[in-house]
Amino acid sequence: MAASMLRRLLRGRRFGTPGLSGVLLLGQREAHSGAQGLLAVQKARGLFKEFFPEKGTKVELPELLDPGSGSFPQTVYCGFDPTADSLHVGHLLALLGLFHFQRAGHNVIALVGGATARLGDPSGRTKEREALAPEQVRGNARALRRGLEAVVANHQRLFANGRPWGSFTVLDNAAWYQKRHLVDFLAAVGGHFRMGTLLSRVSVQARLQSAGGMSLAEFLYQVLQAYDFYYLFQQYGCRVQLGGSDQLGNIMSGYEFIHKLTGEDVFGITVPLVTSTTGAKLGKSAGNAVWLNREKTSPFELYQFFVRQQDNLVERYLKLFTFLPLPEIDHIMQLHDKEPEKRGPQKRLAAEVTKLVHGQEGLDSAKRCTQALYHSSIDALEVMSDQELKELFKEASFSELVLDPGTSVLDICRKANAIPDGPRGYRMITEGGVSINHRQVTNPESVLVVGQHILKNGLSLLKIGKRNFYIIKWLQL
Secondary structure, three states: OHHHHHHHHOOOOOOOOOOOOOEEEEOOOOOOOHHHHHHHHHHHHOOOOEEEOOOOOOOOHHHHHOOOOOOOOOEEEEEEOOOOOOOEHHHHHHHHHHHHHHHOOOEEEEEEOOOHHHOOOOOOOOOOOOOOOHHHHHHHHHHHHHHHHHHHHHHHHHOOOOOOOOEEEEEEOHHHHOOOOHHHHHHHHHHHOOHHHHHOOHHHHHHHOOOOOOOHHHHOHHHHHHHHHHHHHHHHOEEEEEEEHHHHHHHHHHHHHHHHHHOOOOEEEEEOOOEOOOOOEOOOOOOOOOEOOOOOOOHHHHHHHHHOOOHHHHHHHHHHHOOOOHHHHHHHHHHHHHOHHHOHHHHHHHHHHHHHHHHHHHHHHHHHHHHHHHOOOHHHHHOOOHHHHHHHOOOOEEEEEEOOOOOEHHHHHHHOOOOOOOHHHHHHHHOOOEEEOOEEOOOOOOEOOEOOOEOOOOEEEEEEOOOEEEEEEEEOO
């Protein structure tokens, strides 16, 4: 009875002809020396951490992924819950895992959790997530889809190697939950889950023993994630799920559900969690997220996050966050041993990640901002856009002024409200506390000169003291 109900629940299209909920992005396929090569290389790079189950009952994971087998290509998926309107660096490793499968010729699915985000994943959390309104979840899901598609497009455009890849599809699980009736769903699915097994999960045990306990909504999260895996298995032939190492319990639930219903082997692979220098998981909940959306974290800030990585982490991060071959990474590290002050590995890491996330334009922007801020480059300032200046000097006041004949240094400082009125403001200039476009000015009566005080892009960067910046955009030049 439950099996027939499940068949009725699973009305949809097969992989290769995605419906309105899917966006199919075709790429190129990278040659590998068999599936064992793919798995072994990513294990060696540190990207693939755990495999579940270790052995299949009918087929082994390497055999399933082998380009020479009749089962090639396979379909692999990873879920991303829209609890915020942007992905962050913590999501990148799972996304890179999908890319590596795609480059090996397999079809991959990024699943936006437009339904599961309403419940909240308890994995790795000490307390329940704050509930999100349905409208907010839908808005976040749309933003996440756009973010995923942008990174996928950058990957396809900038990291192609001339070989055919598999496809990349973006789906949203709200598409198959929003029409389901609760009683029908529970009748069809609920009987296949055992309470003892669900209660034994580490994430569940940790929450049940906490002061706040665990809500029913959170408890059922693993059931919905398991059903997602089953749905993708039935509709898209998906047999492999990727997830962070804190997702192992949810992956196990999906494996057990599918194996119980179909007798078929499916597999899970975990990727490591990205942590801060203190060991805390990077993410929205921890308050330390480095976002992939430019509106939340600029290309410059993303670039600097990776440039600042410590020497003892940078080799590992080059293996995790880039597509650079291992011999090339070894060579980069050998050069670093000879000239560590140049921070070559950090700069290469930052460049590769920024280009993947924001494209070549974003990387160029990050480098311009770096030159302008840390190397006082006038050339960089002159080609920066309004947006880049605002991103670089986030706390800066922004003014639009008309350049009147005879406008002086004192005039610009006062019109921008950068100095106090009267003698004190005058003295701040004469005593060397003011600079325009990285050049110190000490004569308050000096008339502004286009090309010196006003850059070719019609902007002036005014700095008062060491930290106070003011951006002036000149009109009617």
